[in-house]
Structure formats: C-alpha cells, structure tokens
Amino acid sequence: MITLKSAHEIELMRRAGEITAAARAVARDMVRPGVTTAQIDKAVYEFIRSQGATPSFLHYNGYPASVCVSVNDEIIHGIPGKRVLQEGDVVSVDVGAYIGGVHGDCAGTYPCGKVSDENMDLIRVTQQSFFEGLKFAREGYRISDIGHAVQEYVERHGYSIVREYVGHGIGHNMHEAPEIPNYGKPGHGPRLLRGMTIAVEPMVNAGSAAIINMSDGWTVKTTDGKNAAHYENTILITDGEPQILTNPEKSLV
Ligand code: MF3
Ligand code: CO
Numbered sequence: 001m002i003t004l005k006s007a008h009e010i011e012l013m014r015r016a017g018e019i020t021a022a023a024r025a026v027a028r029d030m031v032r033p034g035v036t037t038a039q040i041d042k043a044v045y046e047f048i049r050s051q052g053a054t055p056s057f058l059h060y061n062g063y064p065a066s067v068c069v070s071v072n073d074e075i076i077h078g079i080p081g082k083r084v085l086q087e088g089d090v091v092s093v094d095v096g097a098y099i100g101g102v103h104g105d106c107a108g109t110y111p112c113g114k115v116s117d118e119n120m121d122l123i124r125v126t127q128q129s130f131f132e133g134l135k136f137a138r139e140g141y142r143i144s145d146i147g148h149a150v151q152e153y154v155e156r157h158g159y160s161i162v163r164e165y166v167g168h169g170i171g172h173n174m175h176e177a178p179e180i181p182n183y184g185k186p187g188h189g190p191r192l193l194r195g196m197t198i199a200v201e202p203m204v205n206a207g208s209a210a211i212i213n214m215s216d217g218w219t220v221k222t223t224d225g226k227n228a229a230h231y232e233n234t235i236l237i238t239d240g241e242p243q244i245l246t247n248p249e250k251s252l253v
Helices: 007-030 037-050 117-134 143-156
Strands: 067-071 074-076 090-099 102-111 167-169 176-180 197-200 203-205 211-213 220-222 228-230 233-236
Touching (some): 007 037, 007 090, 007 102, 074 090, 074 203, 117 143, 117 228, 143 176
Antiparallel strands (some): 067 074, 074 220, 167 176, 167 197, 203 228
C-alpha cells in the first residue's frame, strides 16, 4: 500500500532528510587516500547520534554498520572495514537516518583523490541520471516514467542500469511501496500523487549490467570487474516541483 504523508509527517521527514544529507556529506568529506572504510562508518555513526537520530542501516536485516561504502567494482552494500582507500578509487557511500519515527535515505559516489576522466564521467552521468528521473517525479506521471528517463540517459552515455535493486517508497519504514525501478517503458505503475515520499536511486555500471552477490551476504559487485556508481535522494512529490528532502545544498555540514 502506498501511503500519502500528512503535513506533519512531511515536516518530520524534512528533519530526517536534513540529517541524512549531512551524514552523506560527512562521509563524502572523508573520502581520501589512506582513510579506512571503518573510519568513515565511525564518523557517520557519531554524526547521526549527535543529531539525536539513529542510523537506519545498523542492524537492518543484520547489516553490521551505519553506512555502506562500495569501492570501484562494488556497486552497493559494501561493508565498512579495514580497507584503505587509494588514490583513484571510485567510492560510493549510502546512509540512512531515523528520527521522529521516519527515515531519510541517500547515497552518492565520490572520487578518492584524482580519478581517471572515465571514472569522473561515470560519476557525473550517474548523478545526472537521478536528475533526469526527477523531471518526471510529479503529479500527472507514473512511477515508470522516472525509471524510463533514468535508463534512457544512462544508456545514451554507454553505461548500463542495474535491474536487481530498485528505488522505493520511504517513511515510517525505510522500504515502503512502491518499488521504483531505474528502467522500463513509460506510462506504467502507480500514478504519482502529492504527499508520496520516495527514494530514487540509480545504480550504474560502466560495463555490463550483470551483478554478483558476494559471500559476505551483502556486497554487490559488477560481474565484469568494471566500476559502478550510485546516486540517491529521498524526495517529496508535491502539486508542483518535487522537493529533495536529502538536499546536498541544504546540508547541515
Ligand atoms: N539505500 C539502501 C537501500 O535503499 C540502503 C540499504 S543498506 C542496508 O536499500 F544495509 F540497510 F540494508
Ligand atoms: Co534506498
């Protein structure tokens, strides 16, 4: 069931979204050579707790950390640990924060030091594909119009869209209906209505779309070993322009 959020719930989600966006900025600012992914996790945990919120991912289905850090051919759900970031790495971070009974969820991919032009292009196209989808996140369109726009943009740039993982409604639960694929024909799925809150999150592979699930039970990698990128925001459907609740520009830090 897709829930429409009340004005009060939307205010709560704005607060959760602000903290989540700020936590992403904390992680982003730690992406540099020599930093371990566990150090990023600790900083994100402490930041989220300092805001009076709880990390949404910690213990979610047994996930052991507050942030996902996915490096190079890791697409999503990389578990922080001893890995030391290297110059040239492509680093995706994904965070969620829970406060006031609601969640925020956002992700971004950042260069570690200087990365190749090819990797910068992958990062930029992935981020822009979110904004291409956002153009259709309005009343009058349907869910699949978002994914269609994302897919068109990504494939036009020679990259591929991951199919096995999708965006989602979000609110009192991190994952709510509807599912929001980053691909498909336009004009399908539920109609978008004001008061819906959704997380749109393209996962883009530089090479083939094929994925492989690692034996740690979480990490998802590209099968061909080429790099991947991820970009996600929690957004609110309104009677006009969509609003980004995890806005990087309105970040607390
Ligand atoms: N942003 C991811 C998602 O939307 C976060 C899930 S990671 C998990 O599914 F560890 F919490 F599962
Ligand atoms: Co998500």
